[in-house]
Amino acid sequence: MSKELNSFKRMLFILLGHIKGNLKRLPFLLFILVLNHPAATAQNRETRPVKAFWVIRDRLTTKQSVREVVETAKKHGFNHIFAQVRGRGDAYYNSEIVVRSPFVKGRNFDPLRVLINQAHKENIKVHAWVNVYLLWSSEKKPVSENHLLNQHPEWTARAYGDVIDAKKSRRQFKLQGSEGVYLSPGHPQVKKYLLAVFGELIDEYDIDGLHLDYVRYPGPEYGFNRAAMNSFRDETGVDPVLFIESGAEISEVMGKASVEAFERQWKNFKLRSISNLVIALKERIKASGKPILLTAAVKPNPVSAREQNYQNWVRWVMSGTLDYAVPMNYNADLTQFMNNLESILTLVPADKLIMGIGAFNQNHFDVESKIYKSKSRGIGDFIFFSYNEILKEEEYVKAIQRALE
Numbered sequence: 151m152s153k154e155l156n157s158f159k160r161m162l163f164i165l166l167g168h169i170k171g172n173l174k175r176l177p178f179l180l181f182i183l184v185l186n187h188p189a190a191t192a193q194n195r196e197t198r199p200v201k202a203f204w205v206i207r208d209r210l211t212t213k214q215s216v217r218e219v220v221e222t223a224k225k226h227g228f229n230h231i232f233a234q235v236r237g238r239g240d241a242y243y244n245s246e247i248v249v250r251s252p253f254v255k256g257r258n259f260d261p262l263r264v265l266i267n268q269a270h271k272e273n274i275k276v277h278a279w280v281n282v283y284l285l286w287s288s289e290k291k292p293v294s295e296n297h298l299l300n301q302h303p304e305w306t307a308r309a310y311g312d313v314i315d316a317k318k319s320r321r322q323f324k325l326q327g328s329e330g331v332y333l334s335p336g337h338p339q340v341k342k343y344l345l346a347v348f349g350e351l352i353d354e355y356d357i358d359g360l361h362l363d364y365v366r367y368p369g370p371e372y373g374f375n376r377a378a379m380n381s382f383r384d385e386t387g388v389d390p391v392l393f394i395e396s397g398a399e400i401s402e403v404m405g406k407a408s409v410e411a412f413e414r415q416w417k418n419f420k421l422r423s424i425s426n427l428v429i430a431l432k433e434r435i436k437a438s439g440k441p442i443l444l445t446a447a448v449k450p451n452p453v454s455a456r457e458q459n460y461q462n463w464v465r466w467v468m469s470g471t472l473d474y475a476v477p478m479n480y481n482a483d484l485t486q487f488m489n490n491l492e493s494i495l496t497l498v499p500a501d502k503l504i505m506g507i508g509a510f511n512q513n514h515f516d517v518e519s520k521i522y523k524s525k526s527r528g529i530g531d532f533i534f535f536s537y538n539e540i541l542k543e544e545e546y547v548k549a550i551q552r553a554l555e
Contacts, residue, residue, distance in 0.1 A: 197229045197230065197273070197275055198530070198531065199530040199531050199532075199554075200229070200230050200474075200504050200530075200531035200532065200533065201227060201228045201229050201230065201531075201532060201554050202228060202229070202230035202231065202232055202277075202504065202531075202532065202533040202534070203223070203228055203231065203232070203533060203534045203535075203536060203537045203540060204232045204234070204279065204506075204533060204534070204535045204536045204537065205219055205231055205232065205233045205234060205279075205536065205537045206234050206536050206537070206538060207233075207234040207235070207237040207242050207251070207253075208253070208538075209537060209538065210233060210234070210235070210242045210254070210261040210262075210265070211242075211251075211253050211254055211255055211261070212255045212256075212259070213256070213259060213264060216261055216264050216265050216268065217264075217268060219231065219233075219265065219537065220265065220268045220269050220272060220274065222537070222541065223269070223272070223274050224272045224274065226547050226550075226551055227551055227554070228274070229273070229274055229275060230274065230275045230276075230277060230358075230359075230533070231265070231269055231274060231275070231276050231277065232277040232279045232359075232361050232533060233261075233262065233265055233276060233277070233278065233279055234279045234280075234281070234363075235261070235262050235278050235279060235280065235351070236248065236278075236279075236280035236281055236347070237251065237281060238281065238284070238285060238286050238287060238288070238292075238330075239281075239285040239286055239292070239297055239298045239299060240252075240292070240297065242254060242261045242262060243260055243261060243262035243263065243278075243351070243355065244260045244263070244354075245347075245350060246350065247343075247346055247347050247350055248298075248347055248350075249292075249294045249296045249297050249298075252293065252294070262276075262278065262351075262355055262357075263355065266355060266356055266357065270356070275358035275359065276357055276358055276359075277357065277358060277359030277360065277361040277443070277445065278351050278355065278357045278359070278360050278361065279361040279363060279447075280347075280348065280351070280360065280361065280362060280363065281363050281364045282333075282344065282362050282363065282364050282365040282427075283307070283332045283333045283335060283340075283364050283365065283366070283367075284329055284330060284331075284332055284333075284363075284364035285298060285299055285306065285315075285330070285331045285332060285333050286299050286330050286331040287320075287323075287329055287330030287331070288320065288330075289319070289320040298333075298343075299316060299331060302339070303316035303317070304316075304375075304376070304377070305333055305334060305337050305339060305340050305343075305375075305377075306331050306332065306333060306334060306375070307331075307332040307333060307334040307335075307367070307368065307372050307373075307375055308334065308372065308373075308374045308375045308376075309326075309368075309369070309371040309372050309374065310371050310372075310373075310374050310391075310394065312374075314375065315330075315331040315332055316331055318331070327369075328368045328369070329364075329368070332364075332367070332368050332372070334372075334373075334375035334377070334378050335367060335378075335420070335423040335424050335427070335460075336373060336375060336377075336378025336379075336381060336382070336419065336420065336423040337375050337377045337378050337381075338377065338381060339377070341423075341426065341427050341430070344427060345427070345430055345431065345434065348360060348431055348434070349434055352434060352435060352438050352440065352442060353438060357442060358441075358442065358443065359442060359443035359444070359445055359473075360431065360435065360442055360443070360444055360445070361445045361446070361447065361476070362428070362431075362444075362445070362446040362447070363446070363447045365424060365427070365428065365446050365447075365448075365461065366424065366449070366455070366459035366460060366461040367420060367424070367459050367460045367461075368459075369458060369459065370457070370458050370459075370460075373390070373416070373419075373420050374390070374391070378423070379391070381419075382415075382416065382419050385419070386412075386415050386419075388412055388415070390412075390416050393409065393412045393413075393416075397409050417460075420460040421456070421460045421462050423460070424460055424461060424462070425462055425465070425466065425471075428444075428446070428466055428471055428472070429471050431444060432444055432470075432471045432472075443473040443474065444471070444472055444473050445472060445473060445474045445475070445476050445504065446463060446466070446472055446475060446476060447476045447478050447506065448461060448463040448475050448476060448477055448478065449461055449463075449477075449478065450477040450478055450479040450480075450481070450490040450494065450506075451490060451493060452464045452493060452494060452497055452498075453493070463475050464497045464498055467498050467502050468497075468498065472502075473502075474502055474503060474504050474531070475498060475502065475503055475504075476503075476504045476505075476506050476533060477490065477491075477494055477503065477505060477506055478506045478508075478535070479491060479505060479506055479507060479508075479520075480506065480507070480508030480510075480511065480535065481508075482508070482511045482512040482516060484516070484519060484520065484523065487520055487523075488523060491505070491523075491524060491527060491529070492527075495527060495528075500527065500528035500529050500530070501528075501530070503529060503531065504531040504532065504533050505524050505529045505531065505532050505533070506532075506533050506534075506535060507520050507521070507524075507532060507533075507534055507535070508534075508535050509534050509535060509536065509539035509540045509546065510535060510536065510539045514543070514545055514546040514548075514549035514550070515549070517534070517546070517549060517550060517553075518549040518550070518552065518553045521550070521553035521554065522553055525553075532554065534550065
């Protein structure tokens, strides 16, 4: 029997004892009892099942565009909005830390606050969607000298044998298959900065969730920011570059086991660099006393997410650090989509997932079939990428509505 149910029963006996023949107090006491029922308290904290869409920041630039987002959600039965309020190191909200996006219209306009106020009137939850490590992706650098890329280019990530991301061109990123400039997860100042940024959102806004995106390394070749390497060397006494460049020679002198031990240490250092931030954010939310859900958009293959991007999201969910994982299961092919889903369900319960489905690369028939297939495997919560795409044709959103009923 759950602790919540036992607590509810104790309250029932207490309230009955307080009545003592005074029936005038009965309606009030029953009202208190209903509010404290486990089902009621759970409903106060969450709206389930989750029917959500991601709103890219270009829809948060004017009061009218924000109003249209809420009206669309209400009209089509969506009860959660994941709004991108930190896009490329800039803010779509009022911040004392992060530079304001130049695309936000009106000096006194706060997109996030307006969105929250309007959505909450319709009983729609708002999640602040934040790009964690991805900092910039345009060819030209940010105009504002206060943008983090201009303030601290030395904080950016670096691949082995390469310059730091801040010094690369857009063409180089395309050739490498990377989205753009990343912050270095292993840089001590990066974690401190991001905790301050997200702490401001937690404290200053009545958000229902904090949604982490790009909470990963760009790839396995990354991790060689100078400050990050210094942290690893201080922790282990080993220079990672030396081991990588001279691994064969070291193996001959010290044995293969020494090289393998280093490889485990280096991998665990990168895994911890990201996990420690997620854990610290969870603790920050708890300290605030607010019922804010912590979620993350994650790579849909749990193994490659961990091994290639050091995104140990299965552990985050199973340890309770994340309230829900949001797999970006955007594959248009149904077989591959289901393969991803099956691999996830071997590790994570269905009720700890909000399934992300791409609307940008497939028609509404394909999206509808993926919803039905997911529901047959116990998935009840869904989010679609993105708001822009599902509105391109009326049939798209109608198909989603049908499948979600």
